[in-house]
Amino acid sequence: MPAPSAAAQSTKERILGAAEELFARHGFEGASLRQLTSAAGVNLAAVNYHFGSKDRLVEEVFRRRLDQLNGHRSTALAKVAGLPETTIEDVLAAFIVPALELSHDAGGQLFMRVLVRAFAEDDDTLRKFLSDNYRHVMRMFTSEFARLLPHLTKEEVYWRVDLVTGALIHAMSGIGMIQRRSDVTEHEHRELTAEHLISFSAAGLMAR
Amino acid sequence: MPAPSAAAQSTKERILGAAEELFARHGFEGASLRQLTSAAGVNLAAVNYHFGSKDRLVEEVFRRRLDQLNGHRSTALAKVAGLPETTIEDVLAAFIVPALELSHDAGGQLFMRVLVRAFAEDDDTLRKFLSDNYRHVMRMFTSEFARLLPHLTKEEVYWRVDLVTGALIHAMSGIGMIQRRSDVTEHEHRELTAEHLISFSAAGLMAR
DNA sequence: CGTATGCTCAAACGATCGTTTGAACTCGCC
């Protein structure tokens, strides 16, 4: 076993990092294992040795990030859920800020593009995997939104939360018109994004 | 030249139809020309004969739909732009309804998934192509929104229109939680989607 | 009728794909 204190990351971690980037740039089928292992500086056979197959590697890329995102969202929500003084903006912040913070380390925005791709895939196995890893936390948020919006039907809440999700994904994936200006730091841009998303979404959720 | 009055579509049209579906399902690199030509019922070499290359076919798939979408949006906007009695909801309807109507014929929703994929691609040529075909109409809408929201800065308008776009794409691509219930027709679902999108987005645009 | 043109077809091209193989290497441990 190589010493974990060594300067370089482990082979598995290097593969996961390169995979996240290349899957985002070229898609799951567009990124080849040869590109991937070359970018990671590991041998071609290392992917099948450590992950079994390319498909399992794809799942591992998702699991790593989704666990992180779900964890941060859950703890953020737990701090405000059920309290009488909690506002829509508080819950939205618990929903949005952890997602934006995912892009703190370099791979985060790329991961969002991977996620967008994944949902557009027709691969039922992958979609089910994502749904299973995503639904639980989403339920907690929708029920909290429902508590704060008692005049709306359950279905209406689903609709609006889904639209918030769309706006969030769009803003995070960096595929829209809004790009970070060169005169603002990444940190400032993230805070700006959060502010715009929260005020826009809060108004949308409370419509009528 | 085969008679255009014949029952079957032309080879080019059959290829374009199959391409739209398979690109949406499997991505541009994931859908092979062999799958595609087989699904279209044409010979493998027909793609290179009629379109020159697979990349040019991809562009043609986009051009066909984007021209359609841009046209419908422009005429819808022209009916309300600049008028004193025009509301935010009117402009939003001109922005949203033509997009939703794209899914009237079967390929529409699939096309939206293709579009989502395309924006997630790292292919600069493709992104520039899309941007060139998209920006013009977007400018008309943002300036009309800016007229109706004079208290907002230009940058604020950009942000909010971008978030509306994200919600729209998300709702159209069918990748979110909201799916058409089996007890509502596709037409009814489209109207429901438009209503939710417009009321949600109008509130978001007018926030504060 | 003969020929030119537009199109379709089966077959093949070289390149690249994910995966497998078996030998070589690197350790901790007896």
Next chain:
DNA sequence: GGCGAGTTCAAACGATCGTTTGAGCATACG
């Protein structure tokens, strides 16, 4: 030192990729 498990490596596997080729077919025009 030497065995053995864990890992890396170059090489090769068959399959499939986008593209090209050249023959064959259909229709239009002289």
